[in-house]
Amino acid sequence: MTALDNVLQPFQLENHAAQGRLVRLGDSLHQVLTAHEYPSEVANLLGELQVIAALMSGTLKFEGVLSIQIKGDGPVSMLLVDVTTDGDMRGYAKFDSEKLEKVLEDGAAGPQQNVPKFLGTGYFALTVDQGPDTHPYQGVVQLEGATLAECAHSYLRQSAQLDAAVKVVVSEIENASAPNWRGGGIMVQKSAFSGFQLIDGEATDADFEDAWRRAVIFLGSCTNEELLEADLHPHQLLFRLFSEDGVRVFDPSSFAMKCRCSADRVRNVLVSFPREEVESMKVGNDVVVTCEFCNVDYRFDADGIDTIFKEVDAL
Ligand SMILES: [Zn+2]
Numbered sequence: 001m002t003a004l005d006n007v008l009q010p011f012q013l014e015n016h017a018a019q020g021r022l023v024r025l026g027d028s029l030h031q032v033l034t035a036h037e038y039p040s041e042v043a044n045l046l047g048e049l050q051v052i053a054a055l056m057s058g059t060l061k062f063e064g065v066l067s068i069q070i071k072g073d074g075p076v077s078m079l080l081v082d083v084t085t086d087g088d089m090r091g092y093a094k095f096d097s098e099k100l101e102k103v104l105e106d107g108a109a110g111p112q113q114n115v116p117k118f119l120g121t122g123y124f125a126l127t128v129d130q131g132p133d134t135h136p137y138q139g140v141v142q143l144e145g146a147t148l149a150e151c152a153h154s155y156l157r158q159s160a161q162l163d164a165a166v167k168v169v170v171s172e173i174e175n176a177s178a179p180n181w182r183g184g185g186i187m188v189q190k191s192a193f194s195g196f197q198l199i200d201g202e203a204t205d206a207d208f209e210d211a212w213r214r215a216v217i218f219l220g221s222c223t224n225e226e227l228l229e230a231d232l233h234p235h236q237l238l239f240r241l242f243s244e245d246g247v248r249v250f251d252p253s254s255f256a257m258k259c260r261c262s263a264d265r266v267r268n269v270l271v272s273f274p275r276e277e278v279e280s281m282k283v284g285n286d287v288v289v290t291c292e293f294c295n296v297d298y299r300f301d302a303d304g305i306d307t308i309f310k311e312v313d314a315l
Helices: 027-033 040-059 097-106 111-119 148-158 205-220 224-228 234-242 263-270 275-279 302-314
Strands: 007-013 018-025 065-072 076-084 088-095 122-129 137-142 164-173 180-190 247-249 287-290 297-300
Touching: 007 040, 007 234, 018 040, 018 205, 018 234, 027 040, 027 088, 027 180, 040 065, 040 076, 040 088, 040 097, 040 111, 040 148, 040 164, 040 180, 065 111, 076 111, 088 097, 097 111, 111 148, 122 148, 137 148, 148 164, 164 205, 164 224, 180 205, 180 224, 205 234, 224 234, 234 247, 263 287, 263 297, 263 302, 275 302, 297 302
Parallel strands: none
Antiparallel strands: 007 018, 007 247, 018 180, 065 076, 065 122, 076 088, 122 137, 164 180, 287 297
């Protein structure tokens, strides 16, 4: 088996007590985290949110774009990640370098306290946009938890009413010629009792609860190294973790870093402002708009600005 990368692997326990997803991200994560010069603490948080968005994209049924935005009053004031049904991912973070340095100097709280330490108090919002003629769905919860995985868990419990367990890890791997960011995650969610099966005999509520608890314990036994290991096939890892109850895997889907920005979209944004305001954005003769996600510059010279506003006036 060749190991798969940038992949979402859905699975289900043979006893139907739980279903879940395994996510591993290589290039798709590395490219997002290196599009800007993020301090490693910020890159870590953004990468974790990317893994969480990937897990959520396999959990919630949708056709379109799923985005997760976190806003806080800490040194990292915003994290934004989105993923489409086709697996296109992008994301970016906003942070205050001075505040971040101060928090790092103070050195309070261990590495497991990333959320209170770097994001502070705020909210976790998940939006699903399924296109022009639909109502976007949004669920918002308070930022609750020491880690982003805990925040995701509390979102699933409060907003999606799902009993779930989530494990997420992101790390910069040093063994390659250049360091590479990698991320992995795994979640299980409790299935309905009605589908639960025992090999022999009538299944009781207590059997079901036992089976669910075992699934959570097996998930907890998964190490960070296993989640990050590029050469370990997702099937092998799942069979290793859940072999006691048996596990069935379904077709995987893949992820890639792909931004949806375009010159057309930037033009539409520019013409939504009064012309004087756009003129005042000029540096030299040009207006340069940089995509916050992928860091690509869109440059419009004086003639270009003239043209787009003439097109609007002609409408
Ligand atoms: Zn872009």
